[in-house]
Amino acid sequence: xxxxxxxxxxxxxxxxxxxxxxxxxxxxxxxxxxxxxxxxxxxxxxxxxxxxxxxxxxxxxxxxxxxxxxxxxxxxxxxxxxxxxxxxxxxxxxxxxxxxxxxxxxxxxxxxxxxxxxxxxxxxxxxxxxxxxxxxxxxxxxxxxxxxxx
Numbered sequence: 001x002x003x004x005x006x007x008x009x010x011x012x013x014x015x016x017x018x019x020x021x022x023x024x025x026x027x028x029x030x031x032x033x034x035x036x037x038x039x040x041x042x043x044x045x046x047x048x049x050x051x052x053x054x055x056x057x058x059x060x061x062x063x064x065x066x067x068x069x070x071x072x073x074x075x076x077x078x079x080x081x082x083x084x085x086x087x088x089x090x091x092x093x094x095x096x097x098x099x100x101x102x103x104x105x106x107x108x109x110x111x112x113x114x115x116x117x118x119x120x121x122x123x124x125x126x127x128x129x130x131x132x133x134x135x136x137x138x139x140x141x142x143x144x145x146x147x148x149x150x
Contacts, residue, residue, distance in 0.1 A: 003077075004077040008076055011075070012076065012081065012084065015067055026056065027055065027056040027059040027063075028060050028063075028087070030052075030053075030056040031056065031060040031061075032087070032094075035053075035056070035057065037097065037098050038097060040098040040101025041101065042098070043057060044101070044102075044105065061111060061114070064087075064088050064111075064114050067088065067117075068117035068118070069113045072117055082120075089118050091114070095111065095114075099111060
């Protein structure tokens with residue numbers, strides 16, 4: 001993977017700025033704390049009605065689908081993105097139970113970018129946790145060394 005560029009940094013900062021939008025912040029909060037459907041039918045009755053669940057659901061999922069498209073197409077450095085918080089994984093886990101039913105009604109590729117990216121992100125996290133743990137432990141041992149006496 002190529003080294004992240006200044007453009008990658010600018011894009012990721014812009015994506016974080018978008019997340020600060022009050023309406024998107026409410027939608028993301030809803031998805032993370034209140035959204036717990038078991039099947040597509042739990043969501044379908046609200047879909048495209050314009051009610052609060054519909055607005056929050058579509059705003060948060062479309063945001064993450066857009067971000068995932070950038071990462072999947074190489075417009076945003078994947079490892080740089082994966083080094084940041086993993087809200088995309090959490091959102092994917094929340095919607096994963098409903099995707100099969102939604103794809104039958106909406107389209108077969110609905111949230112396909114998010115699915116692919118979240119699965120790669122999760123695998124990347126699992127691969128890097130062990131490495132990170134060893135590096136942190138090694139670094140902390142270096143810092144706790146007592147200085148040599150003269």
